[in-house]
Amino acid sequence: MARSNKERTEATRLALIEAARRLFVKKGYAETATPDIVAEAGVTRGALYHHFEDKKALFRATLEREAEAVATHIEMVSRPAAAPRQALLAGASAYFDAMAAPGRTRLLLLEAPAVLGFESAAAIDRDNAEGTLKAGLSALIGKDVDAAGLQALTDLLSAAFDRAAIAIEAGADRAAYVAAIAGLLDGLVRA
Numbered sequence: 001m002a003r004s005n006k007e008r009t010e011a012t013r014l015a016l017i018e019a020a021r022r023l024f025v026k027k028g029y030a031e032t033a034t035p036d037i038v039a040e041a042g043v044t045r046g047a048l049y050h051h052f053e054d055k056k057a058l059f060r061a062t063l064e065r066e067a068e069a070v071a072t073h074i075e076m077v078s079r080p081a082a083a084p085r086q087a088l089l090a091g092a093s094a095y096f097d098a099m100a101a102p103g104r105t106r107l108l109l110l111e112a113p114a115v116l117g118f119e120s121a122a123a124i125d126r127d128n129a130e131g132t133l134k135a136g137l138s139a140l141i142g143k144d145v146d147a148a149g150l151q152a153l154t155d156l157l158s159a160a161f162d163r164a165a166i167a168i169e170a171g172a173d174r175a176a177y178v179a180a181i182a183g184l185l186d187g188l189v190r191a
Contacts (some may be wrong), residue, residue: 010043013051013061015041021062026102029059029115054122063112070098071128084139085102085185091136092161095129097175099165106169109162121138122186125158133158141188153188160184 003011019041023032034055038045052058077094078087099105110122134154138145145153164177 009051012041012047013045015043015148016048016051016058017065021066021103021107024059024062024107024111027061028106029055030061030112059111059115060120060124061106063107063116065123065128066108067103067124067128069101070095070131072130073098074129078136080132082116084122085189088133088136088140088185089178089182091132092178095161096165096168097176105165109166125159130154130158133161137188157181 018039020032023031023036023040027036032055032099034048038048038059041048042094048058050060074091074094076121077097099108108124112124116124126163134150137153137157138150141150141153160181164172164181168174168177
């Protein structure tokens with residue numbers, strides 16, 4: 001059965017993103033050239049520029065796909081938990097699992113802010129996992145915090161998760177970071 005034009009277009013776009021991901025992980029953004037990406041994807045340079053304005057737009061699409069995969073995994077794992085604390089801890093564990101995908105920590109936490117800038121990288125997070133974290137924190141601490149305070153707590157805990165993921169990738173003891181996250185959450189409830 002012949003594929004539709006839409007299916008071919010999506011397949012080409014996906015091939016470019018997957019090829020770019022492999023090369024960005026292997027060589028880094030700066031060292032990855034667009035001719036390498038099109039060769040890896042098995043498409044023409046024209047196909048690259050049909051789908052993406054430039055290498056940075058392709059990098060952003062790659063990051064968005066990675067962030068979406070992380071968010072999907074967190075939501076899938078943390079949803080069954082009954083109590084907010086357990087849901088947040090399940091979400092933390094799911095985040096660490098998702099970030100263990102080869103190259104993901106480098107792409108999302110190191111390369112993204114360096115290439116796109118902090119605000120653009122943060123926007124990708126806001127569009128994906130931040131909402132789940134914010135909802136979990138809101139359920140945990142109840143009505144004792146205003147919107148600005150809840151956003152600040154979400155930002156701080158998100159930064160803690162990111163720092164933990166970087167440390168874990170570098171060989172730190174994951175269990176110690178999970179316990180530290182639990183301690184932070186418990187401190188929020190006592191506060």
